[in-house]
Amino acid sequence: MTWQGSVLRVNLTEGSYVVEPLNMEWANDYVGERGLGSKYLVESIDPKVDPLSPDNALIFATGPLTGTMASTSGRYAVITKGPLNGAIACSNSGGKFGAEMKFAGYDLILLEGRASKPCYLLIEDESISFEDAEPIWGQSVWKTEEWIRNQHNNPKLRIASIGVAGEKGVRYASVINDLHRAAGRSGVGAVMGSKNLKAIAVRGTKGVSVDNPKRFMEVVRETKALLANNSGRKDMTEHGTNSMLTTMQEYGSLPTRNFREVQFEGFDKVDANAMEETDDSGHRNLITNKACFGCTIACGRIAHIRQDHFTIINRREYWHASGGLEYETAFAFGPAVGVDDIDALTFAGYMMNEHGMDPISFGVTLAAAMELYEMGAISKDDTDGVELTFGNAEALTVMAEKTGKFEGFGQILGLGSKVLCEKYGHPELSMTVKGQEFAGYDSRALKGMGLGYATSNRGACHMRHDVFAEDYDDSSPEGKAGPCKDSQDRIAAMDSSGLCVFVTTAWGIEEFAVQLDAACDGTWTGDRLLEAGERIWNLERLFNLAAGFTSADDTLPPRLLNDPAPTGIRKGTLAELDRMLPEYYDLRGWTNDGRPTAETLARLGLN
Amino acid sequence: MQKALHIKPELCTGCLQCELACSYEHEGLFNPSMSRIKVFEFEHGRHTVPYTCTQCAEAWCMKACPTEAIHLDTKLGAKLVVESACVGCKACTLACPFGTIEFNPVSGKVDKCDLCGGNPKCVEACPTAAITYIDADSTGYDRMRSWAERTHLEVSQ
Amino acid sequence: MDLKIKLVGRLKEYWNDGSSVEVTEGATVLDVLKQLNIPDEEAGMVAINDESVPRKERGIVKVVPGDSMTILPMVHGG
Numbered sequence: 143m144t145w146q147g148s149v150l151r152v153n154l155t156e157g158s159y160v161v162e163p164l165n166m167e168w169a170n171d172y173v174g175e176r177g178l179g180s181k182y183l184v185e186s187i188d189p190k191v192d193p194l195s196p197d198n199a200l201i202f203a204t205g206p207l208t209g210t211m212a213s214t215s216g217r218y219a220v221i222t223k224g225p226l227n228g229a230i231a232c233s234n235s236g237g238k239f240g241a242e243m244k245f246a247g248y249d250l251i252l253l254e255g256r257a258s259k260p261c262y263l264l265i266e267d268e269s270i271s272f273e274d275a276e277p278i279w280g281q282s283v284w285k286t287e288e289w290i291r292n293q294h295n296n297p298k299l300r301i302a303s304i305g306v307a308g309e310k311g312v313r314y315a316s317v318i319n320d321l322h323r324a325a326g327r328s329g330v331g332a333v334m335g336s337k338n339l340k341a342i343a344v345r346g347t348k349g350v351s352v353d354n355p356k357r358f359m360e361v362v363r364e365t366k367a368l369l370a371n372n373s374g375r376k377d378m379t380e381h382g383t384n385s386m387l388t389t390m391q392e393y394g395s396l397p398t399r400n401f402r403e404v405q406f407e408g409f410d411k412v413d414a415n416a417m418e419e420t421d422d423s424g425h426r427n428l429i430t431n432k433a434c435f436g437c438t439i440a441c442g443r444i445a446h447i448r449q450d451h452f453t454i455i456n457r458r459e460y461w462h463a464s465g466g467l468e469y470e471t472a473f474a475f476g477p478a479v480g481v482d483d484i485d486a487l488t489f490a491g492y493m494m495n496e497h498g499m500d501p502i503s504f505g506v507t508l509a510a511a512m513e514l515y516e517m518g519a520i521s522k523d524d525t526d527g528v529e530l531t532f533g534n535a536e537a538l539t540v541m542a543e544k545t546g547k548f549e550g551f552g553q554i555l556g557l558g559s560k561v562l563c564e565k566y567g568h569p570e571l572s573m574t575v576k577g578q579e580f581a582g583y584d585s586r587a588l589k590g591m592g593l594g595y596a597t598s599n600r601g602a603c604h605m606r607h608d609v610f611a612e613d614y615d616d617s618s619p620e621g622k623a624g625p626c627k628d629s630q631d632r633i634a635a636m637d638s639s640g641l642c643v644f645v646t647t648a649w650g651i652e653e654f655a656v657q658l659d660a661a662c663d664g665t666w667t668g669d670r671l672l673e674a675g676e677r678i679w680n681l682e683r684l685f686n687l688a689a690g691f692t693s694a695d696d697t698l699p700p701r702l703l704n705d706p707a708p709t710g711i712r713k714g715t716l717a718e719l720d721r722m723l724p725e726y727y728d729l730r731g732w733t734n735d736g737r738p739t740a741e742t743l744a745r746l747g748l749n
Numbered sequence: 750m751q752k753a754l755h756i757k758p759e760l761c762t763g764c765l766q767c768e769l770a771c772s773y774e775h776e777g778l779f780n781p782s783m784s785r786i787k788v789f790e791f792e793h794g795r796h797t798v799p800y801t802c803t804q805c806a807e808a809w810c811m812k813a814c815p816t817e818a819i820h821l822d823t824k825l826g827a828k829l830v831v832e833s834a835c836v837g838c839k840a841c842t843l844a845c846p847f848g849t850i851e852f853n854p855v856s857g858k859v860d861k862c863d864l865c866g867g868n869p870k871c872v873e874a875c876p877t878a879a880i881t882y883i884d885a886d887s888t889g890y891d892r893m894r895s896w897a898e899r900t901h902l903e904v905s906q
Numbered sequence: 907m908d909l910k911i912k913l914v915g916r917l918k919e920y921w922n923d924g925s926s927v928e929v930t931e932g933a934t935v936l937d938v939l940k941q942l943n944i945p946d947e948e949a950g951m952v953a954i955n956d957e958s959v960p961r962k963e964r965g966i967v968k969v970v971p972g973d974s975m976t977i978l979p980m981v982h983g984g
Contacts (some may be wrong), residue, residue, distance in 0.1 A: 211766065298782075390977050614978065616958060
């Protein structure tokens with residue numbers, strides 16, 4: 143069977159662990175990764191716990207297809223109660239760590255309590271030990287990975303760790319694995335830091351079996367061929383996700399200068415083409431593309447910064463290649479803050495990976511700070527003397543590093559846009575939902591996207607729904623609620639499989655189902671997965687309701703509701719959330735105040 | 750004609766599909782730790798380099814084996830480990846200059862690339878043709894051709 | 907008649923031959939897509955003079971002289 147059937151439950155307070163059998167009833171209902179991890183979280187903690195207290199749990203979860211030969215099989219998710227906003231947090235990541243964890247024999251690692259001093263977990267198949275992390279506490283992710291491998295003289299260890307941002311409780315700190323892949327959002331890294339857990343280092347030699355290997359191999363050959371021949375896949379391989387930037391610019395959905403505008407005049411200096419251009423000195427930002435485990439797309443960018451660029455001219459330690467710009471990073475460090483210096487963006491990206499932070503939340507928080515600065519609500523006295531104006535590349539790179547290291551004004555920026563804007567008396571400037579910052583899509587031009595943002599269970603997130611086709615079709619709020627709800631359920635199931643959502647350029651739910659059916663016991667159909675997705679969505683919703691969220695939190699910032707899109711193909715439109723939300727609740731089988739009805743819960747087996 | 754694996758690291762994305770395919774072919778499950786081909790990463794993943802046995806004509810592993818457990822498949826040119834004869838002494842692993850024959854602690858024998866009987870699964874699995882299986886006398890052909898082109902263009906400019 | 911066109915992103919791989927194309931008078935959006943070798947499903951959004959054309963009307967809406975057309979690729983995920 144393709145689940146390993148084992149959960150590693152670690153009590154950090156006591157420094158003990160136990161390997162439990164995986165609850166297969168839950169696996170059948172919640173699949174894996176996001177769904178199964180959420181089920182374990184819900185069963186493990188009180189939704190009202192302080193996210194940074196020892197009472198919170200932190201779960202690393204793989205899916206049934208993680209580690210198999212299915213394309214993009216490297217995914218794992220980190221699930222916890224998030225410190226950015228107190229909602230259920232689930233951030234998934236690629237790289238090689240997730241598959242290695244599964245090869246060691248564990249579907250989930252569930253961490254409870256808080257270690258008395260900094261430690262890391264060393265896992266080599268059945269051998270599990272708590273190791274002293276004092277020598278690397280205060281060190282970056284990059285140093286941590288190198289140090290741990292050297293310490294154990296084992297270059298085969300795959301490592302997920304936090305940087306200083308996670309240690310110090312930056313509310314959007316990430317868990318970084320394999321140097322530059324991130325369980326990026328919602329502050330899962332800060333929870334890890336609060337538990338005094340610096341890293342998990344793992345080596346697995348057990349492998350993964352599937353239920354029907356022959357059929358599985360046939361099926362993955364077919365699904366991989368579909369992906370290989372798909373034009374969206376080719377685009378991601380050749381140009382990365384940042385090819386999106388030009389499209390959003392032309393459409394007028396590229397949030398610019400804290401969402402005051404929807405198009406950015408400097409877009410062509412930070413988009414995929416700009417990464418691929420060779421400049422006068424012969425330098426090209428992009429070096430090559432690379433893949434996560436098992437992935438036949440390889441959208442990942444490897445880039446480098448010009449050695450004479452102001453960020454690194456005197457810092458030789460950055461004269462090397464590393465993870466380059468993806469769309470969200472390019473958006474958050476480019477248009478969102480008005481910066482068009484691609485090397486500055488790339489350096490800020492390095493800072494996110496090295497110190498472990500979410501580029502979306504950092505960039506959008508910085509954008510709010512820049513707006514506050516320009517309107518006079520904060521001054522150089524607050525910002526350590528940095529001129530925090532839109533377009534200032536140095537402000538971007540300096541603040542990225544300060545926040546990563548939790549220094550000076552970085553300590554304020556590290557609290558997120560909502561707290562920042564409230565602190566300085568302008569809560570309306572925070573571009574967040576439920577306290578989490580928006581990704582790079584403006585909700586006025588993309589109505590269904592807006593509804594998806596408003597109802598996403600982890601706060602504003604672009605990866606929880608897919609309504610592009612309908613949003614492109616017309617600017618009306620009509621007919622958006624259905625596709626939004628359906629895609630939320632679909633993606634919840636996909637996020638629970640162990641595969642990457644980027645395959646949806648070529649695969650629908652049936653392609654997921656056919657692979658799961660060959661890999662797992664029992665019969666797995668698209669309908670079964672959609673129902674599991676709906677169950678997962680409602681489980682997350684119930685957690686948030688119990689944590690204190692209400693339907694009043696299913697909303698968007700006033701800027702998107704009241705200020706028409708100033709330019710673009712959807713010029714003049716508003717987010718019009720109130721014309722979609724009631725229909726959405728209705729389709730979900732929720733009451734007018736956004737609570738699942740008894741019938742809905744019974745139908746999904748959640749009562 | 751004899752064929753050989755031809756690896757172009759510049760095309761490799763580091764996805765490890767080759768390791769998955771190799772382990773499935775030889776072990777019946779997905780387990781890169783048992784793969785006979787391995788992909789190495791350098792400089793934050795900038796370089797990803799697949800590496801495996803090159804099937805030396807004069808194979809040091811074969812010569813070092815005291816039990817004659819490694820024999821030559823004359824058709825493929827592959828050096829194959831006869832599991833029943835291998836005693837797990839690891840002499841071959843010391844003799845191999847490239848490290849591409851490895852002890853397997855589960856079986857107590859050594860593992861190496863056997864070219865999958867002439868249909869290497871790593872080749873089939875590679876999404877970018879970074880690993881191909883071509884005529885053994887042509888592994889340098891493309892590189893030679895590109896140098897020829899470069900030299901010619903320089904001369905004719 | 908001359909139709910001004912702007913193709914975005916990967917759509918340039920189907921047609922990368924300048925910023926205008928000669929189309930017959932009365933051509934529909936679908937006709938233009940066909941002429942540009944762009945599969946219907948690949949065109950995520952078609953706008954004429956910055957007004958988007960719903961997918962179901964692509965076979966009905968006709969271009970007229972002076973029009974300019976923007977075509978965006980279909981996108982998924984983030």
